Amino acid sequence: MKTTNIKPKPTVFTIFGGTGDLAARKLIPALYNLYLDGYMPAKFTIVGLGRTDYDNQKFREILLDGINKFSRSGKADAAKWKVFSSCIQYLQSDAKKDKTYQDLEAIIKEKDQEWGEESNIIHYLSVAPQFFPIISKGVATINIENKEQRNRIVIEKPFGHDLDSAKELNKLLQSLFDETQIYRIDHYLGKETVQNMMAFRFANALFEPIWNRNYIEHVQISVTEDIGVEDRGGYYDGSGALKDMVQNHILQVLCLVAMEPPVSFNADEVRNRRVDVLRAIRKFGHEEVKHNTVRGQYASGWVAGEEVLGYREEKGVDPNSNTETFAALKFFIDNWRWQNVPFYVRTGKRMHQKASVISIQFKDVPHPIFPIEASESWQQNRLIISIQPEMSIRLQVQAKRPGLDMILNPVDMVFNYDGTYPAESPEAYETLLLDVMEGDQTLFMRADQIEAAWELLMPVVENWESRKSINFPNYAADSWGPEIAEALIAKDGFHWFTMPVKNKKDKK
């Protein structure tokens, strides 16, 4: 998160998995947009790695295609792309071979000489997780001066597939690098609206006094997607919604809602407050898993007039798969601020709407003074923080409808990014890649945060794995998930909040 105007030092940015999907769709467009906005270092080189037989020219063409398709700034500007792409090179290489790291060492040394100063070196591991250990060990063998100050390593998700594997990976990384050199990505933390949670809570005096069990009745965090698993079935079938979304993104958003105010904006100070929340969440026993968690899997159906496959028919998915594509959980946070305030979270694929929304419902007024007909559409105060696609904050309050009678209606006080800030917001990866170049770890996961999140969810993982006889699929494509998810929240007297759908025809 940029807090200074100092340009990052000269940088060698290596992308392991440079020929892959993430590099083309997210990483290169993000670096290109940083370049357009003047944030890239004055001297930089991007080295893409992969086994595919490309030369520099072909590699650049593939990346240009990715920018033209996926960049928020639209098609690349020919002149700007020419300069930017002249800083991109391809290293055909196998991550398993020592030669890869020897070749990289030569490139880094050559750049040091050319630039006349030592660069920062960022190694981005945009590869399948089985390559994290071998590449980490490989880059640690690169023999350059002052490598502790210069090397940074970025690890993509998934970070482990359970607590033990996450611990093992942390142990390995920490034996090779200092924690200050390790950047574990959670792209949700780079989203503009997610970062704004901290500004909203800690730069305004208004909300802090009511941000607790005395005024808040319950909290919902809902991350629904209208797409299915698309072409990632092979990965997803070994993961599922709990590991893919709850263990990382959703728990981190929950931490931002629930954390205590940090005393400063220092990276470790903020991360300490976030991990405190994870440690305070009440642990699940067998009974809690039974009563406070729900899972689901989508069936085939129709979306915007097109027939779509059920999860079990998707490419790369076991036809008898019991992997969940939907998860909903109820948490309690055992500390003074949040005692007895339920936090409901849900996420799912192939649902009716793509929307990531936090809903904070306040307690009702202590005594009703208006006649019953005045309050027909009574709605307790609610704060709706919409992360995406709408980027907004709405405070729902009751107001008197104009007229001679006393009829009340809920109305919204709205801060909408679109209306307030005409310029398009940077993508999460732009924020996060700039942070890596600047050496700011505030929005990255520390080892203890990752482990605390896994520790919390392991009883759910284990319980779900041991109870295979489930009635999947249990929700239709284009629905709001399984009925039992509504029951999870309805038994406490609440309902899942849904954003009004603006134009259903816009759906993919």
Ligand SMILES: NC(=O)C1=CN([C@@H]2O[C@H](COP(=O)(O)OP(=O)(O)OC[C@H]3O[C@@H](n4cnc5c(N)ncnc54)[C@H](OP(=O)(O)O)[C@@H]3O)[C@@H](O)[C@H]2O)C=CC1
């Ligand atoms: N794609 C996405 O939307 C997201 C991806 N991620 C994570 O990002 C990472 C990358 O994902 P994604 O880009 O989709 O994966 P892809 O399957 O598209 O790419 C994998 C990359 O790994 C490279 N690779 C495989 N084996 C070797 C090897 N032996 N030596 C060198 N390179 C090798 C491939 O290059 P080549 O074949 O040329 O050797 C390719 O560039 C994963 O950890 C994923 O979980 C996270 C969030 C979203």
Ligand SMILES: O=C1O[C@H](COP(=O)(O)O)[C@@H](O)[C@H](O)[C@H]1O
């Ligand atoms: O990490 C992941 O996130 C995406 C959702 O991200 P968003 O930025 O589009 O909300 C999800 O589709 C994917 O399964 C998961 O791996």
